[in-house]
Amino acid sequence: DAGITQSPRHKVTETGTxxxxxxxxxxxxxxxxxxxxxxxxxxxxxxxxxxVKDTDKGEVSDGYSVSRSKTEDFLLTLESATSSQTSVYFCAISETDYYGYTFGSGTRLTVV
Amino acid sequence: SQQGEEDPQALSIQEGENATMNCSYKTSINNLQWYRQNSGRGLVHLILIRSNEREKHSGRLRVTLDTSKKSSSLLITASRAADTASYFCATPPDNDMRFGAGTRLTVKP
Structure with a gap:
């Protein structure tokens, strides 16, 4: 979607990386x-x-960390990838915490 | 845990028919939103209905909200093959949006 991009679109990684x-x-x-x-x-x-620099956990935060050093960028880090983290990851943005979200196109992550 | 729960899980209809999907939620809300997801894509916001509204229209979409029953419905009229997608309801408790597992709608030409 215009205005929000995710990278990479696809990634295959090994367990533990x-x-x-x-x-x-x-x-x-x-x-x-x-x-x-x-x-x-x-x-x-x-x-x-x-x-910026204000983050909080959601319902499935174990094994993940995030950082936001600039308004425009939000990074998600898997410290040590596991097979259970194989999934499609979506980023979303919103002007307020209760209005409609705009979603990115997703990142398909495979942990082997 | 999911805040919104859609029903049915899957729905298959012919082009031109109407499609109705339901959503139930658990806690009080200030609004409820419906999203569509085409296969392999991100979710797209369709419509938002506030807690003090009972019905809202947008093109071929009609959404109702019954706060006493903690439920909402999405009606798509005169469906088209392009409406084939998954539909999610979502509610914003506190600072995040909770999504259900979605209704998979298939519209056959």
């Missing part, structure tokens, strides 16, 4: 979110940010 996914926005929105989507679970929130 660190992985960083990037979300970049050009909308100057305050709020940014990382979700994972798995069959049967819908979307589950990993971490979110409500401003």
């Amino acid at each position: 660190p992985v960083t996914l990037r979300c970049h926005q050009t909308e100057n929105h305050r709020y940014m979110y990382w979700y994972r989507q798995d069959p049967g679970h819908g979307l589950r929130l990993i971490h979110y940010s409500y401003g």
